[in-house]
Amino acid sequence: MATNEEIAKQVVEAIGGEENIQSIAHCATRLRVMVHDHEKVDVEAVEEIEKVKGAFYNSGQYQIIFGTGTVNRIYEAVTNQGVSGTTKSDMKEESKKQGTTFQRAIRTFGDVFVPIIPVLVATGLFMGLRGLITQEQVLALFGLTPDSISDNFLLFTEVLTDTAFVFLPALVAWSTFRVFGGTPVIGLVLGLMLVSPALPNAWDVAGGGAEPLYFLGFIPVIGYQGSVLPAFFAGMVGAKVEKYFRKRVPEALDLIVTPFLVLLIMITLSLFALGPVLHLVENWIFEGTKALLELPLGLSGLIIGFFHQIIVITGVHHIFNFLEIQLLENLNYNPFNPIITASIAAQGGAALAVGVKSKSKKMKALAYPSSLSAFLGITEPAIFGVNLRHGKPFIMGLIGGGVAGFLAALFNLQATGMAITVIPGTLLYLNEQLFIYLIVNIVAIAVAFTLTYLFGYKETTEK
Known part of the structure; x- marks a missing residue:
């Protein structure tokens, strides 16, 4: 069986040698290589390499599938040979002009959401475990009933299962600022503003327990608990606004003035324009998906x-x-x-x-x-x-x-x-x-x- 170092050498040779590699990175399962000359890549030779589970060209990159865990070791072995590695964000910048507009948009959408997925997975597991331990049949095995569960314990489980979704706009805005080159902590605070307790809670409004605040008599303003699109577009626009001011505000004032202006402009824009419109679009998307699922x-x-x-x-x-x-x-x-x-x-x-x-x-x-x-x-x-x-x-x-x-x-x-x-x-x-x-x-x-x-x-x- 070939070592990872030997496999790495074979990979470099099959894709045209070190001089043909523009940049290299990896995700959970694939080695992602951008090359200078596509004609120098021997795809069949790549596929014959031990541990390679497949190879294909997509979105401006040669993607070689090694699988979870293995890809990390192969990437390390390749870079140890002197091949310059790059971060996925750097590679995204290099490949952002490649592929169709739709492909680039979806790739960006993925870059935003992939870092958030682990906490949503954890939350889903918490929900499953709560559902299991609060089942009447499971409790009966221990001589208990649903009434035996204390309110404090239920409150503790709500902290585990509800937090990620309550503050989801903060997570999305943070990640979007990061992807679009803004300061992530500004995005985080902007997202938290969208779910501020000073605003009517979105779930209470939906349930009829609260009313939106109306500005100018017709603009409904609510919190955006659990919403994605308002936070995504607020983060995207906010990062661009931040870049604009970073270039124009004197360095001596940048630390104070730029975050102030970005947050002021973006929370105003988010609450009075982006939020109401995108929340409506979000509801349409949800209802469309729900209609398909209800066939x-x-x-x-x-x-x-x-x-x-x-x-x-x-x-x-x-x-x-x-x-x-x-x-x-x-x-x-x-x-x-x-x-x-x-x-x-x-x-x-x-x-x-x-x-x-x-x-x-x-x-x-x-x-x-x-x-x-x-x-x-x-x-x-x-x-x-x-x-x-x-x-x-x-x-x-x-x-x-x-x-x-x-x-x-x-x-x-x-x-x-x-x-x-x-x-x-x-x-x-x-x-x-x-x-x-x-x-x-x-x-x-x-x-x-x-x-x-x-x-x-x-x-x-x-x-």
């Missing part, structure tokens, strides 16, 4: 379950983070998660079938870890390394995702959180839904595996 007879699951992994290929699936946040915020549950879980599990089932049927040791070594990665919620190795490479396994995976997504919608599965799926996603269903959730995943894997094994893969396709 009868499981049709929503069939449609989303089939098409979700196609959208993953395009790289614009980060926008679903926003939709899931809105669903959790408005419904207190997430019907989108079990459907995309079905589509993810199915791609893992298809890759597993390729591994079982293939006689190639290299393909088995690629397919088995890729299927495991999918069962842990990450499908890129399975899609790009196995299924899409052979074509039909990917299609069989889409069919499996549609069938299992149909079941998820038909049985009205509802996650308590977001951002984790398949095996880790089990933690979002630690209630009476757990059995159905497991059935949906088993069906997704079984359908995709069977179709791929019988019709979707032949040994000759490897050549």
Whole structure:
């Protein structure tokens, strides 16, 4: 077995040598390389390198899939050879002119939300655990009833489950300022202003317990607890406003004047213009998604379950983070998660079938870890390394995702959180839904595996 240092040398050689590398960075699963001359890259040679689970060109970058953990070690080995690494933000600046306008917009949206996802995952797990330990059946095992739980304990669980969503605008504004080159702490304070207790609480207004403040008799002003778009655009515009003043305010006054002007201008703009308009747009997006999810007879699951992994290929699936946040915020549950879980599990089932049927040791070594990665919620190795490479396994995976997504919608599965799926996603269903959730995943894997094994893969396709 080759060492990481040897693999790193092979990677550098296959992409045209050190002189052809413009910049290199990595994300959770992929080594991302920008090159000077695309013609010098030997993609087939890259794919033959040990531990490589797939390689493709997207959004101005050659992306080489190694998988979680491995990619960090390979990146370190590459940079140890003298290849200049770069941060993902630097690479974003280099590649911001590449790809379509839509691709660049979605890439930026992803850059904003990826750092926030871990706390939302943790919050989802807290919600699942609270749902488990407050179930009447679980409490009965310990001789307790729901009345046995103290109010103080329930208050403690609310701190765990509600904080991230109450202050979500602060997190979004902080991250948006960071991505667009502003001072993150200014974004954080601006986001906190959007949920100031001095403003009518958005949830109280929605529930009829409070009324908006009306300025000039027609501009409704409320807090934006749980909202995303107002904070996102406030952060984007605010970072540009900050850059404008940084260039014009004398250095001796910059520390005092710039934050003052940015916060004054942006909170005024946010509360009286951006907020009311974008909050309305946000509601339209939510209602549209909800309408799709409410299609009868499981049709929503069939449609989303089939098409979700196609959208993953395009790289614009980060926008679903926003939709899931809105669903959790408005419904207190997430019907989108079990459907995309079905589509993810199915791609893992298809890759597993390729591994079982293939006689190639290299393909088995690629397919088995890729299927495991999918069962842990990450499908890129399975899609790009196995299924899409052979074509039909990917299609069989889409069919499996549609069938299992149909079941998820038909049985009205509802996650308590977001951002984790398949095996880790089990933690979002630690209630009476757990059995159905497991059935949906088993069906997704079984359908995709069977179709791929019988019709979707032949040994000759490897050549």
